[in-house]
Amino acid sequence: MPMVSFVVPMFNHLAKTKLMYDSLLASVPENLSFELIFVDDASSDGSREWLASLRHPTVKVILNDANLGFARSNHAGIAHSSGEFLALLNNDLILQPGWLEPMLAILENPTLDAGLVGNVQFRVDDDSIDHAGIAVLPNAKLSHIQLLPNDGRRFAEAFAVTGACCVVPRKLFNEIGGFDENFVNGGEDVDLCIRLRLAGKKIYIAYDSRIKHHVSATRGGNGLQCEKNSRLLQKKWRPFFKQAILRSQFTQPLLACPSAPKAARAHEPQIRTVLPACAYALLAVEAALRREEARWHNIFDTPNDVVTSNAQRVRLRTLGFMPTATGHGVSMGPLACLLLECTESVESIQLVGLRLPEWRDRSLRVEVIVNRCQAYTFMLENERRFILRMLNPIFIEGCMQSFSIEANIPDAILLSHVLVNGEMHIIHPGEDNSDEATPLRKPQ
Template sequence: MQVSFIVPLFNCLPLTQAMLASLQATLPPGLAHEIILVDDGSTDGTRAWLASLPPGQFRILLNEENLGFAGANNRAAALAAGELLVLLNNDLVLLPGWLEPMLAAHRQLGPRAGAIGNIQRDARSGAVDHVGLVVNLTGKPEHDRTPPCFLERSFAPVRPMPAVTGACLLIARQLWTELGGFDPGYRNGGEDVDLCFRARAAGRVNAVALRSVVRHHISASPGRKLRDEENSYRLARRWRAELAAAADAGCRTWSRDYLAAQLYAPCAAEYRLALAALAFLAHLRGPPAEAVAAVAAGLEGEFTRWAKLVPPASIPA
């Protein structure tokens, strides 16, 4: 099975060079693969460096205009030959053994496999930055930074998640094509969550391979934060019900906060709710209705805020 590694580039040449060196050093022996580099209008010498590379080492695509993260990945994926696509940011540091667990997770899930992610640590501090994406108390996606325990990594190394980041993502090319790739209406943010939610809607399971670890120079990609509000609004308008339904993390935050408040000011009339929150946190039952309502209220508050910041007509559903 051939794997197509897709690496969008936009400036940050030293990080690109280090990332590609780490990729080539960690490829499993005998893996059939291709590495597609798509430069998205770099101005820092990246193009001159690409022109100096030996022919045949990489497939190189040059965008005449900046297409953004979604557009650059879409262009490369449309030309990829591999049965599996692995999307990689150019600011990653790939560690030995990072790829094999992702391939194993995809095989384990079989025809149910959606997007596969991994654990990402901050390249500078080493702190865990990503163990998948969850939905918080305001109904917005955020990184889960809870590291897995030894038992989970040993005996349940594939953790289903609502979504994973596109910084290091494995997906079958056929599924990518069926889903239509990334929505280019997102600009450097939100397109990965949208893709994962479309995979879920198609009956697929997104997951994190807990034995795969990479390092990430967080926020090194230029322009990453310029359109966060527009991206969030677009995602919420399209997936409002799904965000509320997937807000397990938000419900857990509410339940923990509620129990903490009860410890300081217990109220006998609220013992039922406290027990319900405790049972939910212990994975014995679903979230309390009050927690679900709190997430819905948080998401409603975000829509009120977005209505003042972003004209709805500028963000197609």
């Protein structure tokens, strides 16, 4: 078997490090030539004293004067490595017998062209699957795959894998420049996988390799830093993300929206595309990427005290019949069109309204067609108030966003207001409702 260099960055959490160390020595194949390199980032919990007490002949210890973070600490350890393969390990893992061999088998198979191999990781607290690869979701966000295939496959290609436990040829890792140190405790692994793929190599998950993981226990989490890492990833690899989403199965996830008024019921629509699938997918992916970019712009590039509303205007224009003003809203004729002038894509649009009393006992079918791309169909039963909720509608840059609304019973409903990303815009009688949205204050 080839020589393997196990590289373990660590920062405090001595008890978990001891568990990882014991499980590693217990699970290493008997005939494996290996070295174990601990890289300590100025731990203050007794970890350094414990490292000094280790007498195992394979152990090397590197002591940093500060917490260098995931990428730089791994680089410090790799610089002192000599193995053919690098096994990069978090210090909060519990390694199981037989975890290493399936990963090495994939890397050593010349027909697979493997550049890096990850494995299946179970949460220590409840034994649920935390990681079986990383995918790009249709909303342009990265997510751990948490299901295993049921077709008996022993391995599969993946978009990316976590750096918490992976194996990569040392020569290849160094040739492509290792981790990008512009990322800080997040994103380094995905970036590495993308660069390996662009170098002609494949990323794999070994389903027969299974371990336990305390999941982000050792480095902690920083929400703002995670957003910075995600923004850098998308900026650096936007075309790659777009291609990955287009290749995946495109669905519209429906999630609860906390901004809905309590007195009304939010209806879940049936969604269909009005465009050919390819054209729809291109528009949808671009809209998802722009939503993320607009969100990051709002977080990082606007003044600390003010968030400018996404919806600069909400205008109502009807086609065929003029709206009837009432004390509660605007009556929709057989066909109406709500036009939104927005500076950027939004995550949710909610049309809030009432059913007129004379139609309260009739089932209503309402269809909303967004930009002639998507059709949302809602079935309203006997409730008086309703919410027509559309998550991640397809927005087209540089255009007025069109919401064509048609009910099977004309003039049976009133629209009172629109929620754009939770911001309320009252629909006033008349053809143009173009009041500027009120800026919101950022939470302190």
